[in-house]
Amino acid sequence: xxxxxxxxxxxxxxxxxxxxxxxxxxxxxxxxxxxxxxxxxxxxxxxxxxxxxxxxxxxxxxxxxxxxxxxxxxxxxxxxxxxxxxxxxxxxxxxxxxxxxxxxxxxxxxxxxxxxxxxxxxxxxxxxxxxxxxxxxxxxxxxxxxxxxxxxxxxxxxxxxxxxxxxxxxxxxxxxxxxxxxxxxxxxxxxxxxxxxxxxxxxxxxxxxxxxxxxxxxxxxxxxxxxxxxxxxxxxxxxxxxxxxxxxxxxxxxxxxxxxxxxxxxxxxxxxxxxxxxxxxxxxxxxxx
Amino acid sequence: xxxxxxxxxxxxxxxxxxxxxxxxxxxxxxxxxxxxxxxxxxxxxxxxxxxxxxxxxxxxxxxxxxxxxxxxxxxxxxxxxxxxxxxxxxxxxxxxxxxxxxxxxxxxxxxxxxxxxxxxxxxxxxxxxxxxxxxxxxxxxxxxxxxxxxxxxxxxxxxxxxxxxxxxxxxxxxxxxxxxxxxxxxxxxxxxxxxxxxxxxxxxxxxxxxxxxxxxxxxxxxxxxxxxxxxxxxxxxxxxxxxxxxxxxxxxxxxxxxxxxxxxxxxxxxxxxxxxxxxxxxxxxxxxxxxxxxxxxxxxx
Numbered sequence: 001x002x003x004x005x006x007x008x009x010x011x012x013x014x015x016x017x018x019x020x021x022x023x024x025x026x027x028x029x030x031x032x033x034x035x036x037x038x039x040x041x042x043x044x045x046x047x048x049x050x051x052x053x054x055x056x057x058x059x060x061x062x063x064x065x066x067x068x069x070x071x072x073x074x075x076x077x078x079x080x081x082x083x084x085x086x087x088x089x090x091x092x093x094x095x096x097x098x099x100x101x102x103x104x105x106x107x108x109x110x111x112x113x114x115x116x117x118x119x120x121x122x123x124x125x126x127x128x129x130x131x132x133x134x135x136x137x138x139x140x141x142x143x144x145x146x147x148x149x150x151x152x153x154x155x156x157x158x159x160x161x162x163x164x165x166x167x168x169x170x171x172x173x174x175x176x177x178x179x180x181x182x183x184x185x186x187x188x189x190x191x192x193x194x195x196x197x198x199x200x201x202x203x204x205x206x207x208x209x210x211x212x213x214x215x216x217x218x219x220x221x222x223x224x225x226x227x228x229x230x231x232x233x234x235x236x237x238x239x240x241x242x243x244x245x246x247x248x249x250x251x252x253x254x255x256x257x258x259x260x261x262x263x264x265x266x267x268x269x270x271x272x273x274x275x276x277x278x279x280x281x282x283x284x285x286x287x288x289x
Numbered sequence: 290x291x292x293x294x295x296x297x298x299x300x301x302x303x304x305x306x307x308x309x310x311x312x313x314x315x316x317x318x319x320x321x322x323x324x325x326x327x328x329x330x331x332x333x334x335x336x337x338x339x340x341x342x343x344x345x346x347x348x349x350x351x352x353x354x355x356x357x358x359x360x361x362x363x364x365x366x367x368x369x370x371x372x373x374x375x376x377x378x379x380x381x382x383x384x385x386x387x388x389x390x391x392x393x394x395x396x397x398x399x400x401x402x403x404x405x406x407x408x409x410x411x412x413x414x415x416x417x418x419x420x421x422x423x424x425x426x427x428x429x430x431x432x433x434x435x436x437x438x439x440x441x442x443x444x445x446x447x448x449x450x451x452x453x454x455x456x457x458x459x460x461x462x463x464x465x466x467x468x469x470x471x472x473x474x475x476x477x478x479x480x481x482x483x484x485x486x487x488x489x490x491x492x493x494x495x496x497x498x499x500x501x502x503x504x505x506x507x508x509x510x511x512x513x514x515x516x517x518x519x520x521x522x523x524x525x526x527x528x529x530x531x532x533x534x535x536x537x538x539x540x541x542x543x544x545x546x547x548x549x550x551x552x553x554x555x556x557x558x559x560x561x562x563x564x565x566x567x568x569x570x571x572x573x574x575x576x577x578x579x580x581x582x583x584x585x586x587x588x589x590x
Binding site for chain 2: 008009010011012015035037038040043044076078079097098099100101104105137139140141142143144171172173174175176177179195196197200201204205207208211225226227249252253255256257258
């Protein structure tokens with residue numbers, strides 16, 4: 001079973017929920033941090049040693065000696081990564097989206113495969129034996145989906161080899177990176193807060209993910225903080241409210257010290273164990289459908 | 290003209306609530322919401338839209354099923370796994386299509402069309418704080434940074450027309466394409482953080498991003514009383530990196546209270562929290578007006 005923990009708005013508690021779910025999960029589970037721009041899951045699921053593998057995107061490198069300046073590559077490139085100017089062909093590998101088209105169509109074979117570093121894929125294991133996988137985007141790299149693709153490959157290989165369930169901590173937002181993170185999930189758990197910003201972005205997330213046809217559920221974090229419009233929205237849209245985490249100063253402080261929320265007290269542990277049961281129920285229904 | 294861009298790396302540190310408050314305190318500013326993916330500033334600013342238009346970014350491959358012979362070339366050449374067979378022909382999954390045109394060019398039947406892709410809508414508006422430019426990306430669309438660039442251009446145009454001296458921009462979380470685009474030509478980048486493991490970790494990455502693009506930055510520690518330990522760690526980090534700390538704000542439910550009422554936290558009766566934000570705003574103004582060379586010299590803590 002694969003669960004993606006997502007939200008429109010950032011800072012609603014995706015990582016808090018992901019770390020706690022991993023810590024009370026009943027079957028062997030792989031925790032995956034898909035927020036490659038700002039990976040935070042390792043700050044809570046602490047790993048003594050982490051293996052790091054650099055990930056690369058295939059980008060063109062020009063062999064000037066072979067290029068006859070026909071300009072076919074520059075005409076094809078939709079990302080302004082190649083341009084023909086004043087009798088020179090210029091390649092801008094930072095702009096490349098890695099489609100490989102230029103290398104395919106060059107009649108002279110003047111464009112060869114080079115590499116741009118996207119970032120690193122990190123793999124480790126917690127003291128409790130939870131395997132963790134994450135991507136870490138190189139600072140200055142603009143594109144996160146290609147690195148997320150490398151993380152997804154590793155994720156599927158590792159989970160199928162060891163028969164693991166998967167928990168995916170998704171990036172915020174509802175555009176390309178968030179869609180990439182949830183695409184493999186059997187169900188999407190949306191974490192929100194009962195504020196106007198939380199509600200607005202929950203609605204965006206619901207609009208974005210609904211066409212995927214995956215079951216969705218909601219966790220309200222900081223319950224009691226704002227108003228009750230989020231609850232009303234969930235009721236209207238038939239979104240099951242699976243857990244509420246109260247707005248309490250001790251919870252915020254526990255988080256501020258890097259603690260896993262499910263470890264705070266018996267009540268929090270019960271909250272997450274109950275959430276796991278709910279996810280199992282919904283996910284089980286999906287897997288047997 | 291000065292451009293102040295507010296970012297944080299981590300979401301939920303208070304970027305938008307603070308930007309709305311600065312918008313209330315600022316005179317002569319154009320407000321700009323660059324978090325086009327999940328914009329929230331309009332919930333406080335309540336813009337009255339004056340002009341709007343479609344945002345078209347790139348194109349998308351569409352296979353003409355009548356012309357498709359099912360040879361599968363398109364699927365083989367697609368680097369994004371966006372093309373799958375369906376019955377006797379192939380279809381493009383629009384959400385995965387990067388718009389690279391490779392399948393369009395290599396299809397032996399010329400059966401693939403390549404129309405413009407509508408990605409969202411931009412708006413030019415008026416608010417009680419002054420003019421505002423903002424946008425909404427359609428859910429699930431590529432957040433390419435081009436929309437961010439478009440909004441920044443519109444904000445500059447608007448500021449020039451109206452003779453306004455400041456563009457106040459609320460950025461997106463993260464460090465990727467939309468954030469990089471939001472930083473271009475920034476006079477000063479305000480990094481809003483919180484004293485938590487994630488807050489510090491993500492601050493380190495956005496601070497490095499600003500250094501990478503050689504942009505002056507300054508740090509605001511929000512919810513500062515949550516952890517004295519992490520607050521000290523943030524100060525230490527800023528000192529090492531010679532990034533000034535413009536101020537600290539306590540964790541105050543009044544911020545959320547104001548958001549629920551659709552107000553900036555300084556609108557309404559004076560509060561101690563409001564006074565602290567005002568002080569920070571004055572300090573930010575003086576940093577903006579200072580020659581940029583002095584920005585990176587001293588860390589105040």
